[in-house]
Every structure is written in C-alpha cells, then in structure tokens.
Amino acid sequence: MIKGLYAAASAMITGVYRQQAVAHDIANVDTPGFKQILTSLNEFDKTSAYTQSGLTNKDQIAYLGNMGLGVMAAPETTDFTQGTLKNTDSPLDLAISGTGFFRIRTPEGDRFTRDGRFSKDANGQLVTVDGHLVLSSSGQPIKLAEGNPTISTNGDIYINGVASGKIGVAFFADLSTLTRTAENTFTSTATPATTGGGTVLQSTLEQSNVDSAQLMTQMIEISRSYQAAQQMVQNQDELLGKAISTLGRVS
Structure with a gap:
C-alpha cells in the first residue's frame, strides 16, 4: 500500500x-535558434x-x-533539428544552414549558439542580442569598421569590399557532448572542428524548431x-x- x-x-x-x-x-x-528540450x-x-x-x-x-x-x-536531451530559415532586413542577422554553431563569449566563458541576432555595439564589436561578443574563426572578438557588411557563406566578412575577419563557426561530430547552459547557449566537453557541413546565410534567421x-x-x-x-x-x-x-x- x-x-x-x-x-x-x-x-x-x-x-x-x-x-x-x-x-x-x-x-x-518565437525565439530564433531555440532548440526544443526533450523529456x-x-x-x-x-x-x-x-x-x-x-x-x-x-x-x-x-x-x-x-x-x-x-x-x-x-x-533531458535536446532536439537539434534545424528550424525554418527566414529572411530579414538586417545585414547582421545570420543563420547557419546545416550543422554548426556560432561561437560567442559570455561572462561564464565561451559558448555556442544557433541564435544569429547580431548587431554592432558602441565599440564597433559584433555582439549577440544579449550583448555577448561574437567570436571570429580565430576565437577573437570581431570589430566592424563603418560601412556596409557583406558576409559570405563560409563566414568571411567584407566591409565595402575590404576583408574584415571571419565569423567563427564550430562543428561537433557528436551533439550529445553539448550541454545547455542557458535558453539558447551551449557548452561542450569536446573540442569543436572549424570546418563542417554548414554554411552561413546573411540577412537570415533560423526560427525555433519547437x-x-x-x-x-x-x-x-x-x-x-x-x-x-x-x-x-x-x-x-x-x-x-x-x-x-x-x-x-x-x-
């Protein structure tokens, strides 16, 4: 009993x-790049x-x-299925078609996200919607000069035709190594690769896969x-x- x-x-x-x-x-x-929690x-x-x-x-x-x-x-586990890709009017809105995560730096350390709502802060650095630094392929903050940014599918940044860095994209062979640290960011026990099956899309956001x-x-x-x-x-x-x-x- x-x-x-x-x-x-x-x-x-x-x-x-x-x-x-x-x-x-x-x-x-409605949160861009959000990945559904599975219970x-x-x-x-x-x-x-x-x-x-x-x-x-x-x-x-x-x-x-x-x-x-x-x-x-x-x-709990995470459903990493890609969400719908939606075009926007902002040249700093980015999405990854395929696998991969944007590399960002938070006060708690470097993290990975699919949320590409980026903008330029008062110091000219590329930041996330939460104000975290977006990192380059070399793991450094990205500083943007004045002008019109163009970002290629492999993440190369051009300002008025002049090369100005490269968006850092991390790839993981085993997504189970990723642990959610906040609503839209992850950390991993594995060292990510810098090349993989994803491409960067400018003026595009990935929608939630919920x-x-x-x-x-x-x-x-x-x-x-x-x-x-x-x-x-x-x-x-x-x-x-x-x-x-x-x-x-x-x-």
Missing part, C-alpha cells in the same frame, strides 16, 4: 517536471515481492514477482496523467486510513 503511494507520488513529481519543460519550450516558440521517464529499480504461502505453511515464502516503485525523470501544436497535445496528456496520479494518491491514502482504522479497532 505504501509502495503504491510512492509510485503515484513519483508520477506526480515527474509530471510537474515534464510540464515545466514543455512550458519552457512553448515560451520559446523522458525512467523506472525506479523494481523490487522482488514475496508473501507467506498460506496459513498452514507460514514458514514457506512464495515469490510473487517484481514490483514497480514508480518513475523518475530521465536527464512544434507548438505537438507541445500543446503533450501538455494535455501530461495534465491528464497528473490528474490520474493525483487520484491514485487520494485512493491510496483512503485505503491506508481504512487499514489503520480496522487494525486499530478493538474486537
């Missing part, structure tokens, strides 16, 4: 976790259940089978599962109360 209570409670806890992840994805449906569940290790064989054989123990103890949230219709369906399913687990907790609590009342009654 207690085990049933634990199992139902664990389902409620994981339901809250999944609901938070889905809500986070829905909130970022899944794991079972707790099962335990073997035994019982006495009967009133006449109290010393004999019968094996009933394995008993589940509920579920827990598995480590499927809002699918997530709304998931949210309904999660809500129903949570309600079912909640009802199970109430039922288990009532049964436990009756058992205590019955056992405590003096005949």
